[in-house]
Amino acid sequence: MGDGNNSNRGLVSANAANRNNNNNNGSHHKKPEWLQQYDLIGKIGEGTYGLVFLAKIKPPSPSRGKSIAIKKFKQSKDGDGVSPTAIREIMLLREISHENVVKLVNVHINHADMSLYLAFDYAEHDLYEIIRHHRDKANHPLNQYTVKSLLWQLLNGLNYLHSNWIIHRDLKPSNILVMGEGEEQGVVKIADFGLARIYQAPLKPLFENGVVVTIWYRAPELLLGAKHYTSAVDMWAVGCIFAELLTLKPLFQGQEVKGPPNPFQLDQLDKIFKVLGHPTIEKWPTLANLPNWQQDVQHIQGHKYDNAGLYNVVHLSPKSPAYDLLSKMLEYDPRKRITAAQALEHEYFRLEPLPGYNALVPNQPGEKVINYPTRPVDTTTDFEGTTSLQPSQTVTSGNAVNMQGGHMARSVPRAMGVGMPRMPHQSMAAYNLASQAGMGMNPGGIPMQRGVSSQAHQQQQVILPSRNNKDVTEWFQESLRLLLG
Amino acid sequence: MAANFWTSSHYKQLLDQEEVDVVQSLDKDRGITLEDFKLIKMHMANYILKLAQNVKVRQRVVATAITYMRRVYTRKSMTEYDPRLVTPTCLYLASKAEESTVQARLLVFYIKKIQSDEKYKYEIKHILEMEMKILEALDYYLVVFHPYRALSQLLQDAGLNDINMTQLTWGLVNDTYKMDLILIHPPYLIALACIYIASVLREKDTTAWFEELHVDMNVVSLLKAKLCERGESIQFLLLGSCIEFVGCCNF
Numbered sequence: 082m083g084d085g086n087n088s089n090r091g092l093v094s095a096n097a098a099n100r101n102n103n104n105n106n107g108s109h110h111k112k113p114e115w116l117q118q119y120d121l122i123g124k125i126g127e128g129t130y131g132l133v134f135l136a137k138i139k140p141p142s143p144s145r146g147k148s149i150a151i152k153k154f155k156q157s158k159d160g161d162g163v164s165p166t167a168i169r170e171i172m173l174l175r176e177i178s179h180e181n182v183v184k185l186v187n188v189h190i191n192h193a194d195m196s197l198y199l200a201f202d203y204a205e206h207d208l209y210e211i212i213r214h215h216r217d218k219a220n221h222p223l224n225q226y227t228v229k230s231l232l233w234q235l236l237n238g239l240n241y242l243h244s245n246w247i248i249h250r251d252l253k254p255s256n257i258l259v260m261g262e263g264e265e266q267g268v269v270k271i272a273d274f275g276l277a278r279i280y281q282a283p284l285k286p287l288f289e290n291g292v293v294v295t296i297w298y299r300a301p302e303l304l305l306g307a308k309h310y311t312s313a314v315d316m317w318a319v320g321c322i323f324a325e326l327l328t329l330k331p332l333f334q335g336q337e338v339k340g341p342p343n344p345f346q347l348d349q350l351d352k353i354f355k356v357l358g359h360p361t362i363e364k365w366p367t368l369a370n371l372p373n374w375q376q377d378v379q380h381i382q383g384h385k386y387d388n389a390g391l392y393n394v395v396h397l398s399p400k401s402p403a404y405d406l407l408s409k410m411l412e413y414d415p416r417k418r419i420t421a422a423q424a425l426e427h428e429y430f431r432l433e434p435l436p437g438y439n440a441l442v443p444n445q446p447g448e449k450v451i452n453y454p455t456r457p458v459d460t461t462t463d464f465e466g467t468t469s470l471q472p473s474q475t476v477t478s479g480n481a482v483n484m485q486g487g488h489m490a491r492s493v494p495r496a497m498g499v500g501m502p503r504m505p506h507q508s509m510a511a512y513n514l515a516s517q518a519g520m521g522m523n524p525g526g527i528p529m530q531r532g533v534s535s536q537a538h539q540q541q542q543v544i545l546p547s548r549n550n551k552d553v554t555e556w557f558q559e560s561l562r563l564l565l566g
Numbered sequence: 567m568a569a570n571f572w573t574s575s576h577y578k579q580l581l582d583q584e585e586v587d588v589v590q591s592l593d594k595d596r597g598i599t600l601e602d603f604k605l606i607k608m609h610m611a612n613y614i615l616k617l618a619q620n621v622k623v624r625q626r627v628v629a630t631a632i633t634y635m636r637r638v639y640t641r642k643s644m645t646e647y648d649p650r651l652v653t654p655t656c657l658y659l660a661s662k663a664e665e666s667t668v669q670a671r672l673l674v675f676y677i678k679k680i681q682s683d684e685k686y687k688y689e690i691k692h693i694l695e696m697e698m699k700i701l702e703a704l705d706y707y708l709v710v711f712h713p714y715r716a717l718s719q720l721l722q723d724a725g726l727n728d729i730n731m732t733q734l735t736w737g738l739v740n741d742t743y744k745m746d747l748i749l750i751h752p753p754y755l756i757a758l759a760c761i762y763i764a765s766v767l768r769e770k771d772t773t774a775w776f777e778e779l780h781v782d783m784n785v786v787s788l789l790k791a792k793l794c795e796r797g798e799s800i801q802f803l804l805l806g807s808c809i810e811f812v813g814c815c816n817f
Binding site: 169175188195197245 | 573659697699702708
């Protein structure tokens, strides 16, 4: 194509530090010019979409040595160009900026092989690994401060997304990253927006997008066949993650039914009902309208469940604020489920220990700092995804704990990271309200999303130029006369 | 933010008319005037519409595709970026962004069906290559806001949401894409202008309603400077739409 070295390649300008890389002499190098600014360390993740690599920024960039996660999207197999998932992810990431959301640093296109690369600030940890470490290695629970801080930051990022009409749809521990050593140590970053959606005005029911993700964090309304997502599905997932942070075990570990598309996940519902009891029409009135609830009468409605008691499962006193918050996240009726904004205001976060910026380092000076393992890196794979024959090795920092070889095979994309400029949250709220002026109303009869009512009164406000309307009328009529002769 | 116009890249990237009306030097060298430039873009907007009617995508996809095409030509020359390839590719990309993906082979099929001119006949691989170049040219900013939603909300608020007014204003909004208005004005303003024009044409008295629209102080602070900068923008907008409308209806 010869276009890869066009000086106007449209590098994402989000990170000014990364822009000093325009040595425009690379036209005959095998490696595309933009790739030369990085030292490839190895592969850190793999999914259906492509591969994720760890790289470091080379000198002379002022950010030299900084770790970057590079997500490479494969050319779609069906010969249809850039995958719609990649398009959607770029589209959203290009618009959002929040300290608890991963930061897209750069986008690169390699015209030679038509591949697309997204570069993110690198995050060393994720909740999947942190939980696993405590469960399998450390053999002790996460301390209260860490749980609360992780949860608060997760909700903070989610509140930002929801107030901007974005549903994540695929929240799970492996998508919740935590920054390693450095300025942002212990800061949570929500990642992986491949399935995220702007839900303001979907052209198609969200349901049609064939979600193929783990079912453990899936909200009951989705399991029962609801066709329209609301931000409440993310809050259910947060509830599941909260419980998992407390117990180190997935809360509802259903057996997934494989098969196309959207098979009915009875076992997952069964696991939920066993803990939370049977949902009832009285408590959840719209339940009766959900397709799977109606169709599967003998299986779901017929089975009687004893309420095992959520508090027994998570070992919390039913009177504790933590339990109160958790049970509000795991409310069956999505319309009654607590929102991210409400959750941030919950009493749980106002009691000691207060949540903090660095979730990994306890406030108490005497407490032990846990050395979480660093992410395993497969150093035998290059950017083309070609694996050399050297034995796989794990790059670890000194404190790393034994990695398991099979670990890399996880199909879950979980890489990339962060480093956001702080967003002034107060002003954001103002923007949101303002944004609804003429923009945010209920499109074409789609069921109203949660959170809308609070903004509804703002929605009628539109801006008119300061010009007097009468003048405009006169001017307009005169123009019309002129035009029509 | 993806769904918040005032903090969106769309809002931040709004241009002035003068910035949009720049013929790239390569094109200028080939004798393309500003008038030609505008006409080519209008022609290409029609081409997108025609293709879209064949591949059956919704108006919003068309609107996004036209916006991409117009944005591309604020940065790239038609000499280097052939409009006959850029145009269908913008529709292709917009269909993905708006979640109504159209297969490239389908698009190529209809291009061949609609266009007898050999110069339009691009193949799938050309579209796929151009898709990436367009992504770059757009600097990966893909979220576009359109006046349609604001339009139906405003019509309802004004009590003008009968079939007649809805159709007329909707058509007017469609016509605004024959110009670069979407690169220049916030979508709700375009919607308001269309309602205004329609209400004058249909002799509906909307004066009171227009006066009643309250100004949101949050937005004022954001927009005040902008409106001061170009006090005549609303006039231009109305005049532009009006010209288009009159042109379409053969008054």
